[in-house]
Amino acid sequence: MTVLHPTSPAEVQEAVRAHSRVRARGGGSKPALSTPTEDQTVLEMRGLSGVLEYDPGEYVLVARAGTPLAEVEQLLAQHGQYLPFDPPLVEQGATLGGTVAAGLSGPMRQRYGGVRDFILGVQFVDGTGQLVRAGGKVVKNAAGFDLPKLMVGSLGRLGLLTELAFKVFPYPKATATLRVAFPKLEAALEALYRLAGSPIELYALDLEPPATLTLRLGGLPEALPARLERLTAFVGRAGDLLQGEAETQYWRDLNRLELGAGYLVKVALTARRIPTLEQALGSTPRRYMSAGHLLYLAWNHELAQLDTLLRSQNLSGLVLRGHTARPQIGIDLEQVFGQRVTAALDPQGRFSLALPQ
């Protein structure tokens, strides 16, 4: 197995042209996606690092794909800003490129959207070794095909990311978290739906089994007490209030996604699937985020069992940690549109995840 350490887009191009099977690795925080097969050449992308453009007044940040999230977040925080899609695994060394390629967002995606909603521009090396740029560096742009969005969740299958541009937002000046335990799942789900359809603007709307809603508010400090009161009244139950450093630390810990032993899996879903999943998942450590649109779970059994469960619910999942040759589980999302686009960007299958047939 060859490992290369490109430090420029040109070196990535060179590597792609010279090797028939290539896989990119960033921070290695999602080993199920970055562990190479025998015949793959690994491109360690951390040499393509650094913020290239950032003017806080523009709400735009441009950086090399191998830049660690921690570096980006630190820079943004100095100017009171953040990545609103709240990417996970910051402390474990996740990079911008790996986050986009895996398509990962965190609990705060609830407020303004996920990684697909904040990516503005992309530069990547396609399967023919061409360096391609698409999108732009302004917050609004409708020119050309939206390849930046296409790259979200692409798992390195369509191109190797070298540079990314994101929209960023001001971070709320104050935050507070309310944890409300319900007697039963039904009651928690009822409250979840009511909250999601209300004008109450939550930064996070998580469901922790068996029946606790974790709600994060953000905004101006002087308005928070009144909003917390209204939130409690709306939910109709008292909750535990987290504030200050304890609150920050609570979400920072959660960002590590250290839910439990076994495979770490992301599942895309809607809240409608939760009752059935809850019956099937038993003691599996898990957390539903963003009003039931995103589930992270730790699976400590045969992966095939989870695959079957997801299929039965018409859901798809992505394994992030734990060894597997096939990280995409659940229903098969392959269709002819995807096959043709893949063939257009990687005609020789250089980035194919599976071994050639």
Place this chain on the structure above:
Amino acid sequence: MMLLDELGQFFPPGRLLHRPGELAPYESDALTAFRARPLAVVLPESHEEVVAAVRWCARHRIPYVARGSGTSLSGGSLPIDGGLLIGLNRMNKLLRLDPQERIAVVEPGFINLQVSNAAAPHGLYYAPDPSSQPVSTIGGNLAFNSGGAHCLKYGMTSNHVLAARVVLPDGETVVLGGESLENTGPDWLGLFVGSEGLLGIATEITLRLLPKPETYHTVLAAYDSLEKAGDAVAAVVASGLLPGAMEIMDSLAIEAAEAAVKAGYPREARALLIVELEGETPQVEAEARYLDEVIRRSGAYEVRVAQSAEERLKIWKGRKAAFSAVGRLSPDYIVQDGVVPRSRLGQALAEIERLSARYGLRVANVFHAGDGNLHPLILYNGRVAGEFERAEELAGEILRLCVALGGSITGEHGVGMEKKAYMPEMFSEADLAAMRRIRLALDPLELSNRGKMFPGGEAPALHQAGPHPLERAGVISRE
């Protein structure tokens, strides 16, 4: 006519149009400078009929254009000479509204504003609000990734489409996306939205609905210079506020809007800024205090805060009418929608003013200041020899200026026919080649909306006309 007979097997006479008189209304869209006559127009009423039309095109290698209400300002729905026009206005049903899951499933001919109307009883709305929203269709909005006044905070159409059932150029059907806001695997839907009809036709579209904000705080500020208004926007952003909308109008636009709808704007102002906060009441009330302070310090000589829903609507009415109103100042105009980084707005406007003087053509400016999306309206008289060409040239210079300042040639109108020649200003040969490979992989014969977005290709029939008939009737406006 053998060809049309075959098409007649799928479409009854009333929905297969081919006589010159029947075709005339379809010859151009809202970019009236271009005109072309299709071979025929079909008006499908179902997914299966769209498939039949597309398969007929594939079989006979006839290029086609799908079209909704024809409000494209970039000529995106301009027909192809001798091609088929697939009019989707009859596929206009709301298929499903699920207030609990906050989604609406619609056919492509469903009108943008009607989504919000249908959702309103449940306290929900559809966020993308292009000014064409009373007539433009969701299918067209999807194809061109339409924007509106709220894009900085809420994104564009692509951020609000969850899934689409798509007829590919070979007649095959695929479903892209799903009901979840999350996804695993590549974002195929993300690629499809905004692909300007080059990759297929959406026949069923799942939209995401948002809860309506509880409270609005709408401020109108008048300035004696455009620069001060621009600086005010920068100051709002620097204060850490994230308004739902920030809009600026210059004196020419103010004059026109006043003449048209009497919004009560200060007529002598050189620039007007509209800033709108929205959200939970306690939060908006607290933000408003900061905003009012920022505006007070920004050198505004008059500030008004909407005290009621009526006053708010009146402020917006002038803004939304500004475009069609500018049409009153001039027999013809071209509108561009280039984007610049917000910090370059002042520079861009000064340069546009200079260009306007150099070309001897008036330019009115109404723009989405929050996201740097300009809308210069270049006024000209098509009857004066050479004026149209000069206006086109000036428009081109403005696009180049936007790219040079680090922006984009289009924020929301799309490339279509109008801006395809400027794609190489923004993208390299390799960039365009990659996009072209994707196009060819899905449509090797380049049948679907042939001649759009990519530079080159067959020249359309140039034709200088006045406003679109719908625009003349005040139904649509150019924004």
